[in-house]
Amino acid sequence: MSDASNVTIVEIPTTTAPTAQTITPGHRVRLISITPVxxxxxxxxTQATTGRSTERLDVLLDESSTEALRRDDRVDNTRRVTRPSPHAKRHLLHGIPTAYLLTADNDS
Known part of the structure; x- marks a missing residue:
């Protein structure tokens, strides 16, 4: 009493590993997996920097992110980030590693 079974073998196409994004000055970016949180x-x-490697860029925060950073109480727990002044519309972060930047050109 044996039933004949049909087995179908499907080849799964291989995919290449994702490559790191090239982040250059002038791109809209989102900071990801970064500390301080x-x-x-x-x-x-991203802003052009002089005399620094291409692995770090300055980031000029947009108005909503500047306001979010201004209101975040966690800023007081670190010396690496300064709270934006009350009248600043945009805040500049210096030397952010490009490994923590994701292009956000399509973000709204």
């Missing part, structure tokens, strides 16, 4: 998910525009 008060910077996580903030958005801004």
């Amino acid at each position: 008060c910077l996580a998910n903030l958005t801004g525009t």
Whole structure:
């Protein structure tokens, strides 16, 4: 009493590993997986820097991220980030590693 079974073998196509994004000055970016955590998910525009490697860029936060950072109490727990002044519309973060930047050109 044996039933004949049909087995179908399907080849799964291989995929290449994702490559790191090339982040250059002038791109809209989102900060991801970064410490201090008060910077996580903030958005801004990368800025050209002089005399630094291409592995770090300055990020000019947009108005909503500047306001979010201003209101975040976690800023007081770190010396690496300064709270934006009350009248600043945009805040500049210096030397952010590009490994923590994700292009956000399509973010709204």
